[in-house]
Amino acid sequence: MLIPIRHLGFGLLLACTGPSAQNAAVELTPQQLFAGHSEGHGSLTIFLGKPQPFHVESLGQLRPDGSFQLDQTVTFEGQPAKDRSWILRTVSPGVYAGTLSDAVGDVSGRSEGNRLTLRYRIKSLLSMHQTLELMSDGRTIDNIGKITLLGIPVGWLDETIVLETPIR
Secondary structure (H helix, E strand, O other), rough: OOOHHOOOOOOOOOOOOHHHHHOOOOOOOHHHHHHEEEEEEEEEEEEOOOOOEEEEEEEEEEEOOOEEEEEEEEEEEEOOOOEEHHHHHHHHHHHHHHHHHHOOEEEEEEOOOOOOEEEEEEEEEEEEEEEEEEEEOOEEEEEEEEEOOEEEEEEEEEEEEEEOOOOO
């Protein structure tokens, strides 16, 4: 059953530099991007099916232990909203590890320049690979995801995330 997959298309994490310094060598952190409120709109397509529109509300905050928490409410058109939560910690500069409430196992992430890639298992043999890229306005993120079954692409995510406060 593919229902759990339908809840994966949304804004996740991106650590980035400001628009004028995107090529600078700076450690990127999830809280730089997702501290506070953000909103995403996109679609998720499974196999050759019709794209499924969704909306995501996100609220991120640094936790006392230094990890970063991102709480999200995801709503697919015509379905009830679903809440989920990310907890990410910095392993080394530009490298992240953590959990996602509706993933199986750990989440891994790596940032480089104005991009963050995230990988996690959705369900036993299904995996998600997302690339989030901060656009030059410092406020818009392009989130492209690929769902694979044993390495074979079976789903695609396309989302635009807008930050309440631009990154300077």
